[in-house]
Amino acid sequence: MKLYPKSELGFSLLFTGATIAWLAVLGSAMLGFRTILLTPHLVPGPNYSPASLYYFLVTMHGQVGMMIVVEDLTLAVFAYALYKAKMGIIHKKTMMIAFLLLNIPMIFYFAGGPLMGWYMYPPLALQQGSWLIYRGAMIGVAYFMIVLDALGAIIGGLTMFLDAYKTRPKEGKVPIFAAYGMTFGGVFMPITEFALLACALWYSLYFWAGVPVNPLTWVVLFWFWGHPVVYYAPFAIFGGLYELIPRFSGRSLFSERWARWNMILLFTFGMLVWVHHLQTWPLPVYIRAFITPTTLILAAGSGLTVLNLGLTIMTGKGYKWKDPVGLAAVIALIGFILAGLQALILPINPLNVIVHNTYYIIGHFHLMIWTIIIVGYTAILLDMLRSRMGTLDFSELSRGMLIGGLVTWTSIALALGYDMSYAGYVGLIRRWMAYPVKFLPFMDSMTYLAIGMAASFIMFAIPVISTLLPIKTSAFWSGVVGGEIPTGFSAPGISGTDGGNSPAVKAKSTSQK
Amino acid sequence: MSEHKGRDWEKIWFVVMLVIVAIFVGVSYSSIISGSAATFRYGLPLHSGVPKLPNGTVVIYMLAVQWAWLPQNATEIIYAPNGTILHIPITNFVTYVNGYPYIKVQPGQPVEMVLYSNNVVHAFYLRLPHGPQNWNIVPGINSYAFFYAPTTAGNYTFHCAEYCGIGHSYMYGYLWVM
Numbered sequence: 001m002k003l004y005p006k007s008e009l010g011f012s013l014l015f016t017g018a019t020i021a022w023l024a025v026l027g028s029a030m031l032g033f034r035t036i037l038l039t040p041h042l043v044p045g046p047n048y049s050p051a052s053l054y055y056f057l058v059t060m061h062g063q064v065g066m067m068i069v070v071e072d073l074t075l076a077v078f079a080y081a082l083y084k085a086k087m088g089i090i091h092k093k094t095m096m097i098a099f100l101l102l103n104i105p106m107i108f109y110f111a112g113g114p115l116m117g118w119y120m121y122p123p124l125a126l127q128q129g130s131w132l133i134y135r136g137a138m139i140g141v142a143y144f145m146i147v148l149d150a151l152g153a154i155i156g157g158l159t160m161f162l163d164a165y166k167t168r169p170k171e172g173k174v175p176i177f178a179a180y181g182m183t184f185g186g187v188f189m190p191i192t193e194f195a196l197l198a199c200a201l202w203y204s205l206y207f208w209a210g211v212p213v214n215p216l217t218w219v220v221l222f223w224f225w226g227h228p229v230v231y232y233a234p235f236a237i238f239g240g241l242y243e244l245i246p247r248f249s250g251r252s253l254f255s256e257r258w259a260r261w262n263m264i265l266l267f268t269f270g271m272l273v274w275v276h277h278l279q280t281w282p283l284p285v286y287i288r289a290f291i292t293p294t295t296l297i298l299a300a301g302s303g304l305t306v307l308n309l310g311l312t313i314m315t316g317k318g319y320k321w322k323d324p325v326g327l328a329a330v331i332a333l334i335g336f337i338l339a340g341l342q343a344l345i346l347p348i349n350p351l352n353v354i355v356h357n358t359y360y361i362i363g364h365f366h367l368m369i370w371t372i373i374i375v376g377y378t379a380i381l382l383d384m385l386r387s388r389m390g391t392l393d394f395s396e397l398s399r400g401m402l403i404g405g406l407v408t409w410t411s412i413a414l415a416l417g418y419d420m421s422y423a424g425y426v427g428l429i430r431r432w433m434a435y436p437v438k439f440l441p442f443m444d445s446m447t448y449l450a451i452g453m454a455a456s457f458i459m460f461a462i463p464v465i466s467t468l469l470p471i472k473t474s475a476f477w478s479g480v481v482g483g484e485i486p487t488g489f490s491a492p493g494i495s496g497t498d499g500g501n502s503p504a505v506k507a508k509s510t511s512q513k
Numbered sequence: 514m515s516e517h518k519g520r521d522w523e524k525i526w527f528v529v530m531l532v533i534v535a536i537f538v539g540v541s542y543s544s545i546i547s548g549s550a551a552t553f554r555y556g557l558p559l560h561s562g563v564p565k566l567p568n569g570t571v572v573i574y575m576l577a578v579q580w581a582w583l584p585q586n587a588t589e590i591i592y593a594p595n596g597t598i599l600h601i602p603i604t605n606f607v608t609y610v611n612g613y614p615y616i617k618v619q620p621g622q623p624v625e626m627v628l629y630s631n632n633v634v635h636a637f638y639l640r641l642p643h644g645p646q647n648w649n650i651v652p653g654i655n656s657y658a659f660f661y662a663p664t665t666a667g668n669y670t671f672h673c674a675e676y677c678g679i680g681h682s683y684m685y686g687y688l689w690v691m
Contacts, residue, residue, distance in 0.1 A: 051679035117676045123652065124633040124678060215634060215651050258523045280636065281649045282656055289545075293538045300530035307526055348541045353647040357636060357674040427640045429674050434682040436670070 004096035008083035011095055012384060013468065015076035018103050019069055020465065026064040027454060033057040034447040036433065052132060054433045055115040062118025063106075065369070066229055067146065067196070071102055071153040071189065073377055074232040078160050078185030080384050081239055085178035087167040094159045101152030105145035112142045117431065119226055122213045126206055140207030146200035150225075154190040154197070161186025176259055180239025183263050188270060189232045195225035219278065227274040230365065234336070235266055237376040238305055241329055244379055245309050248326035249316025254308050262304050269298035279352045288349055295347035302340060309333050324394060324402035325386070328379035331410050335371020338414060339364060342421055359428045359442075363420030370413040370453070375406060378460065385467045398463040405460025409453060416449040563625070563659045566590050570623040571603065573616060577628065577635040577650050577673065580680030584614055614686040618662045624688075626658040638674035639688065649675055666690050 005011050036054045075098075082088060089095055113132025116125040128135055134142050164182050168174050174182065199222045205211040246253045253259060272294040279288050313319050313330065320326045342364040345351040355361060382402070386393065394402065423442035428435065435443065566572070567590075574585040587606040591599040608615050618624055628637050630650045637658055639646040642665070646658045663669065673684035 051682070055676075055679055115679065121634050121675075124676070127633070127678070129678065216654070219634075255523055278649075280647050282651055282654045289542065292541050293534060296534040296537050297530075300534055303530065304526060307522075311522065344537075348537060350541065350544045354645050356647050357638070427645075429638060429672055431676040432682040433679075 004092050006092065008079050008087075008089050009384065009388065011089055011092070011099075012076045012079035012083065013388075014099060015072045015079065016381060016384075017468065018099070019072040019076060020461075020468075022064050022069050022072065022103075026061050026069065027457070029057040029061040029064070030450060031454060033061065034450050037443050038447055051433050052113075052115060055117070055431075056113050056132060058431065059114045059117055060110055063110075063114070066118050066226075067149055068103060068106055070229055070233050070373075071149075071156070071193075073373065074185045074189055074236050075099075075102075075153075075156050075160065077233065077236040077240060077377065077380055078157070078181035080380060081175075081177040081181035081236070082160065082164055082167075083384075083387070084243065085169070085175040087164050087169075087174075087178055089160060090163040090166060091159050095156060098152045098156030098159060101148050102156060103152070105148040109142045109145040109149075112138065114142070119222060120203075121222075122203075122215045122218050125203065126213060137207055140204040143200045143203040143207070147197050147204065150193045150197035150200065153193045157186050157190040157193075161190075173260075175243075176253070176256060177239040177243040179260065180242070180263060181236050183267055184232060184235040184239075188228065188235070188267055192225050192228035192271065195221055196229075199225070216282070219281070220275065220283075223274040223277050224271070227277060228270050230368070231266070231270045233377065234368070234372045235270070237332070237372060237380065238266075240380040240383075241305075241309055241333060241376060244325060244329040244383060245333065246312050246316075248320040248323060248329065249313050250318065250320075251312065251316045254311040254315065258304060258308055262301055262308075265301040265304075266298065269294055269301060273298055273347075276347050276352075279349055280356050292347050292349060299340070299344065299347075302336075306333065306337055306340075322403075324399055324406070325379050325382045327403055328375050328382060328406055331406060332372050332376030332379060335367065335375060335410060335413070339367035339371055339417065342367065342417075355424055357430055358424030359420045359430055360422075360424030362430055363417045363422075363424060366420065367413060367417030370417070371410065374457075375410060378406065378464070381464060385464065389467065394463065394467075398467075401463050402460050405456050405458075408456035409460065412449050412452045412456060416446060416453065419445055419449065563657050566625060566659075567623045568592050570625055571606070571618060572600075572625045572627065573606070574627045575629070575637070577630040577637070577677075577684075579632050579678050580673070580684040581612070582614055582671070582673075582684065582686040584616055584686075608689075615668070615689040616686065617689045617691055620662060620664045620666060620690050622662045624658075624660055624662055628656040628658060629654075633677050634675050635673045635677050635684070636675035637671060639669060639671040641669060646671075647674060662688065662690050664690075 005014050033054050036050055036057075079089065112134035114120075114130065115132065116130040124130055128139070131139055131142070161182050164174075164178065164186060173179070199218060202211065202213055202218060202221075206213050242253055242256075242259050273291050275283065275287050276291040276295050279291075310333070319330065321330055342360070346355070346361075346364075382394075419442065423439060423446075424430075428439045428442060570590040571587055572590060573587045576583040576585050584607045587603040588600040589603055591601055593599055606617055608617070626637065626646075628635075628648060628650045630652045632652060634649060634651055636649045637646060637656070639658070639660070641660060642663050643661075646660055648656045648658055650656045667690055669688040669690065671686055671688060673681055677684065
């Protein structure tokens with residue numbers, strides 16, 4: 001009986017499966033709390049009864065995203081990068097343990113009904129009333145589940161990094177995709193996850209041994225994980241885009257040298273900006289001044305990625321955007337630019353206070369998640385599925401659903417992201433369950449747009465999931481038709497485009513023998 | 514290994530990037546130092562950026578609890594001709610309607626809020642026509658908000674902006690410009 005996957009692709013799909021399962025939890029929670037937000041003004045006065053459910057759903061939504069989905073996704077991308085680079089995972093049992101630690105303990109955590117918001121500031125998170133079910137030492141046990149979760153991410157990242165190092169190419173450089181996976185999934189994530197581990201352990205010790213928690217110290221420590229966590233997946237996905245976009249542009253990457261140098265910049269500055277979440281906090285002026293240039297230099301590094309990929313598209317031989325993979329890759333890039341523009345004012349200290357803790361921030365980071373993470377990862381996943389499908393390719397039905405779903409998803413995401421941000425700019429504070437009536441049109445439009453996004457997600461997820469599941473015959477696959485596949489570039493896994501050299505094709509031909 | 518021909522776009526971008534960063538940082542720092550920031554300059558935590566309080570400033574000591582704003586007392590700063598600073602206690606500066614505080618100030622009056630919490634982290638958020646105030650309040654550490662009251666009479670709502678528990682939405686009050 002197989003207790004763990006036997007290949008890099010298998011691990012990538014395992015982490016992907018967990019991501020999709022948790023995304024379903026996260027999305028259901030979102031639809032739940034947005035439904036509550038449709039009518040909170042009907043609750044007269046300080047009647048807190050719907051508030052417990054609302055804040056539980058909000059907390060679960062955020063923590064599933066930040067503590068599980070992001071890490072699962074990063075490791076999925078990392079494993080696929082190793083597969084593409086013909087590098088390997090040696091310690092498969094250790095990886096399986098990491099997978100279990102990352103995904104299972106948090107079920108126990110959520111069973112306690114946490115209400116304190118995903119960044120669980122003290123002393124709020126230390127109050128018994130911040131839990132629906134758990135009390136006393138049990139809360140300490142629940143926080144220890146976060147310790148195990150962080151440990152899973154650390155073990156998974158480090159194991160894959162060490163295995164990648166051992167299986168690196170004997171000659172030449174590590175391919176750019178794998179190099180990004182190693183840097184951000186293998187080193188950046190394990191280093192910064194220690195901050196989450198320490199924060200959660202501190203809470204456990206508070207409940208078990210009465211260890212006091214200093215709010216300001218805890219918060220500064222927390223953001224050393226809480227900010228870098230938003231980079232794990234996007235930066236690993238950058239590596240994928242560096243591989244996919246040149247392929248669909250019909251040329252090599254505009255500047256691989258800068259893609260590699262940028263890795264150092266993103267790695268270093270990704271860890272020097274965390275205090276920009278605390279510009280309205282009583283911290284010394286020099287710390288708040290420090291993060292202005294560091295954040296902007298990091299933004300410039302992201303701009304470099306955009307420029308590099310944009311110039312690759314512009315100087316290529318006509319971008320193959322009608323291919324779902326190519327389309328998803330370019331949508332991820334454009335979405336990253338549009339979401340990134342919103343962030344430009346945030347490190348500017350005098351401007352930050354205008355929007356801190358408002359929906360402006362929510363709009364910005366959700367738009368980032370919806371495009372560079374969700375759509376960017378979809379591009380990589382579709383490429384992965386092609387590798388797995390051997391001589392098959394997506395059918396016309398699949399292509400239609402993928403392209404239609406992705407375009408609808410992104411269009412609504414842009415409307416919703418900017419809707420949220422504008423509402424925040426005019427004063428809508430985050431985590432209000434009840435809000436001034438003037439924000440009702442914003443809240444209603446957000447909810448309906450969110451429902452639209454959920455529908456379009458299902459539209460493009462159906463062909464993905466039906467391909468992910470081991471279905472032997474499917475309406476979503478079809479035999480390769482010569483003209484369907486973009487020519488002039490290598491599409492591994494599809495016979496006729498790379499001479500059958502991809503691992504998937506080799507495996508297939510071996511099994512046929 | 515650069516794959517492209519022609520201009521060395523990497524170096525050009527590097528210089529452009531540094532210039533853009535320098536401009537943004539310069540604007541940020543200079544607006545803080547000079548006090549011309551969009552947030553109407555004052556109120557950075559730890560009393561940084563708060564000016565010497567103008568004559569006639571009303572100083573309000575504001576306690577944040579779960580889940581209410583409780584103005585404790587207020588004094589008015591008066592600079593006497595002999596150089597001494599008088600702290601004149603103000604009575605009847607707050608009234609409660611349906612349990613929510615209405616803090617009474619004069620149009621254009623300078624106001625300093627001394628913000629403190631006895632339980633969890635809160636944040637004071639007040640959106641005025643000439644810029645918002647938005648300051649976190651950490652238990653055990655005072656935060657400060659300094660602003661001039663609007664010159665137009667009316668009620669201006671202040672809220673808690675940092676999630677502080679299930680009653681967070683209901684933690685608000687009013688600046689009542691008489």
